[in-house]
Amino acid sequence: MTYQLIKTKEKGIKKPPSKSTQYYIFFRTANVRLYTSF
Structure with a gap:
């Protein structure tokens, strides 16, 4: 989650x-x- 927020900030x-x-x-x-776990 924090990675996504940092990624959007970098954009x-x-x-x-x-x-x-x-x-x-x-x-x-x-x-x-969930998809990757299955």
């Missing part, structure tokens, strides 16, 4: 991450982990 997005984007990133990473 140059100066917009502060809202709760919706944080939840989106969290669920996205969670889905990736």
Whole structure:
């Protein structure tokens, strides 16, 4: 999760991450982990 936030910061997005984007990133990473675990 922190890696994704750092990655977006490196791209140059100066917009502060809202709760919706944080939840989106969290669920996205969670889905990736679930898919990789199976």
